[in-house]
Amino acid sequence: MCGMCLPNCPTYQLYQSETESPRGRIALIQAINQQQIKADATALLHIDHCLSCLNCETICPSKVPYGKIIDDFRNQFNSSIKKSYLSRAILKQSTKPNGLETLFHIANKPVIKQILRLGPSSLKTTALQTTQNRAEIKAFYAGSYSAAENRRGEVTLFTGCIGKSSDHDTIKDAVVILNSLGFDVNIPPQQYCCGALHQHNGQQQQASQLLKENQLQLEKLKSDFILFFSPACGENLQQLENLAVLDVRSFILSELQQQHLSFKKPDQPVALHESCSHRNRLKLKTLNYDLINCVPDVHILDSNNPSLCCGASGIQSIDYPEQSQALLQAKLTSFDFTQTNILISDNIGCSLHMKSSISGYNPNIEIIHPVSFLARQLNIKNQPDTEVTHKCDT
Numbered sequence: 001m002c003g004m005c006l007p008n009c010p011t012y013q014l015y016q017s018e019t020e021s022p023r024g025r026i027a028l029i030q031a032i033n034q035q036q037i038k039a040d041a042t043a044l045l046h047i048d049h050c051l052s053c054l055n056c057e058t059i060c061p062s063k064v065p066y067g068k069i070i071d072d073f074r075n076q077f078n079s080s081i082k083k084s085y086l087s088r089a090i091l092k093q094s095t096k097p098n099g100l101e102t103l104f105h106i107a108n109k110p111v112i113k114q115i116l117r118l119g120p121s122s123l124k125t126t127a128l129q130t131t132q133n134r135a136e137i138k139a140f141y142a143g144s145y146s147a148a149e150n151r152r153g154e155v156t157l158f159t160g161c162i163g164k165s166s167d168h169d170t171i172k173d174a175v176v177i178l179n180s181l182g183f184d185v186n187i188p189p190q191q192y193c194c195g196a197l198h199q200h201n202g203q204q205q206q207a208s209q210l211l212k213e214n215q216l217q218l219e220k221l222k223s224d225f226i227l228f229f230s231p232a233c234g235e236n237l238q239q240l241e242n243l244a245v246l247d248v249r250s251f252i253l254s255e256l257q258q259q260h261l262s263f264k265k266p267d268q269p270v271a272l273h274e275s276c277s278h279r280n281r282l283k284l285k286t287l288n289y290d291l292i293n294c295v296p297d298v299h300i301l302d303s304n305n306p307s308l309c310c311g312a313s314g315i316q317s318i319d320y321p322e323q324s325q326a327l328l329q330a331k332l333t334s335f336d337f338t339q340t341n342i343l344i345s346d347n348i349g350c351s352l353h354m355k356s357s358i359s360g361y362n363p364n365i366e367i368i369h370p371v372s373f374l375a376r377q378l379n380i381k382n383q384p385d386t387e388v389t390h391k392c393d394t
C-alpha cells in the first residue's frame, strides 16, 4: 500500500485517480473478492483499463505479483467484462492457425473497410492494418531459406498470429541477416498464436491450449533454435519444454559477437521505442542498444519518457480507443522527430499503433524493427564498401 507504483502507472498519469492506479485496482479486486463491493460495470471498467504494462510490478519494493493478480481477475470475470465484438473476434480467430490473417484480409476488403469507418471509433483502429500482398505472403512462406556459405545450423522462425500479415518486412529482413550469419531458416506456414493475448485478456484456458499446440507443432521440427519476434510472445513461449526458444534479437546479437559482419554507417540518428513487454516482461535491459550499436557510429535518440506505455497493449486500443490515443500522443510527443526519419520499435503491436498517428509528428518517418535496421545497414558481399565494422563486441 506504499503507493510507489502510482507515478509510474500510465493510467494513473492519465486520469489522476486512485481507482485508475495499481494500488487502487488491487484494493478494488480485494474488495470484490471479499464481497465488500459488487463487480459492477464501473469497478470492472477501472480494473480493465489496466494496460498490463507491468511498470508497477517492476518498481514495487514488496514484489507484489501484480501481473498474476490482474490476469487471474480478468480470467475470473471474463464474461462480465464488456469487450467489443471486434476484440472478441480477434481473440477467437487467433486460436486458429493463420486465423488473424483471414480476419485481416476480410476486414481490408474495400466495402468492409467502408462499413468499419462508419462504425464506432473502436472499429477504426490500426489493429486491422495489413499492408501485405496475400500472393507475396503465400509465395514467401512456401519456401525455406538456406545460408549460401559457412553453414552453422538451422533456425525456425515463430511468426505467431500476426507476424505474416502485419510484420512481414521484419521477417524477410531477419532471413537476410540469419542467412548471412550462416543459418538456414525454416518458417512453418501454419502457425498458432503464442497465447499471450488470451493469457492477459481473461482466457487462460485458451492460452494453455495454445501453449500445448505450439509444444506439439514446434517439437516436430528439427531446428536448433526457435526464434520469436514479439517480446510479448517471449514470456509465454519460454514456458515450452525441451525447446531452445530465443528472442530473434538476442540470437542475432550473440552471433554478431562471434562472427564478422559488415555494416554501413547510418546517414541519420535513429529514435528508439522499447515496448513494455520488452522492458518489464523479458527484462533484457540493454539488448536493443547492444544490437543497434553493432552498426558503427549510430546515434540513438531516446524518448524522454521511456517507460510510458504507447497505449497499444494488445487489444486495449480497440476496447478503449480514447485512452489508447491519449497515451499514444503523450508517447509520440516524448520523442524529437525533427532529427530523424527512422523510429526503431521492438514490438509489432506498438509499431502498428504508432503508425496510426506518427505522420502528424513527422510525415516522412518509418517505423522498423531493430533487425530491419541491421538488414538495411548490412554490407552485402561484393557491394562497394562504404564503412566496415567487424565483430560486434558490445
Ligand code: SF4
Residues within 6 Å of the ligand: 008, 009, 010, 011, 012, 021, 022, 025, 049, 050, 051, 052, 053, 054, 055, 056, 057, 066
Ligand atoms: S500494469 Fe501498467 S497500467 Fe496496469 S496498473 Fe500496473 S502500471 Fe498501471
Ligand code: SF4
Residues within 6 Å of the ligand: 001, 002, 003, 004, 005, 006, 022, 023, 056, 059, 060, 061, 062, 063, 064, 066
Ligand atoms: S503494488 Fe507495490 S508499489 Fe504499489 S502500492 Fe502496493 S506495495 Fe506499493
